[in-house]
Amino acid sequence: MPDGSRIQYKDALSVTLEIHPGAAKHVSFMLSSLLELPQRKASGLKLAVLTAYDYPTARVLDEAGLDLLLVGDSLGMVVHGLPDTTGVTMEMMLLHTATVCRGVKRTPVIADLPFASYRTPEEAVSNARRLMDCGADAVKLEGGVSMITQVAAIIAAGIPFVGHIGMLPQSVKEEGGYKKKGKTSEQIDRLIADARALDAAGAVAIVLESIVPDVATQITGLVKASTIGIGAGLGTDGQVLVTHDLLGSFPWFRPPFAKARADVAGETLRAVREYIAEVSG
Ligand code: KIV
Numbered sequence: 001m002p003d004g005s006r007i008q009y010k011d012a013l014s015v016t017l018e019i020h021p022g023a024a025k026h027v028s029f030m031l032s033s034l035l036e037l038p039q040r041k042a043s044g045l046k047l048a049v050l051t052a053y054d055y056p057t058a059r060v061l062d063e064a065g066l067d068l069l070l071v072g073d074s075l076g077m078v079v080h081g082l083p084d085t086t087g088v089t090m091e092m093m094l095l096h097t098a099t100v101c102r103g104v105k106r107t108p109v110i111a112d113l114p115f116a117s118y119r120t121p122e123e124a125v126s127n128a129r130r131l132m133d134c135g136a137d138a139v140k141l142e143g144g145v146s147m148i149t150q151v152a153a154i155i156a157a158g159i160p161f162v163g164h165i166g167m168l169p170q171s172v173k174e175e176g177g178y179k180k181k182g183k184t185s186e187q188i189d190r191l192i193a194d195a196r197a198l199d200a201a202g203a204v205a206i207v208l209e210s211i212v213p214d215v216a217t218q219i220t221g222l223v224k225a226s227t228i229g230i231g232a233g234l235g236t237d238g239q240v241l242v243t244h245d246l247l248g249s250f251p252w253f254r255p256p257f258a259k260a261r262a263d264v265a266g267e268t269l270r271a272v273r274e275y276i277a278e279v280s281g
Pocket of ligand 1: 071072074240241
């Protein structure tokens, strides 16, 4: 983006903020370090989190005033066209994490450890370090009690850690689909045990994915870590969405809880068709 248009964009943003007092309030509180998470949880002001996988998106999201950015392994599906996240590799995560970090000035960046990249504590620490070397501020992996030795090793190595419990996309094959969690008392007990284990290990935040809302709210009240919900109701400390779902840039599938606030795919089709018509006369 040339400097001139960037200044215009920033001016436009500040005008928007002035006429939306809520947004201005949010921007003045936006997170600039993971160390601010406990204070933020205590304040009750919700965290706004989105995924980013490329430089221009990361740069715009950073300027927009998000609290956290996640280089999620969902990139396997919405960027690389894979059927699920189990085909995502460390090389893909390293490339996208470095790309996103180049676009960000303030927003803390969390990077996902992909499928089969944390089978032992040693492997988890080594791959977490590689993501941190790309500029990430924290790493995330899926699982609670069953992954606690890996989580403890990452935290003992001085690497800030974000947990992820509930519906775990990397386990889609074992689970036979994407299933909401917290519907039975056994599942609720397991979720609470997972959240407590991650919290005791020192996770700075925990993603709660596709969990019955009352259970997600209960977990939020039990842990010191900030909870970030996706398909888990409004009782968590923050919300995360896949940016492609928010922007309508992956129209072939969008989860029911994700409200599309733009139609980027539709607008791209329109612009490209207009171009084709103009070029071909
Ligand atoms: O990979 C991802 O984008 C995620 C979010 C869905 C939480 O883990």
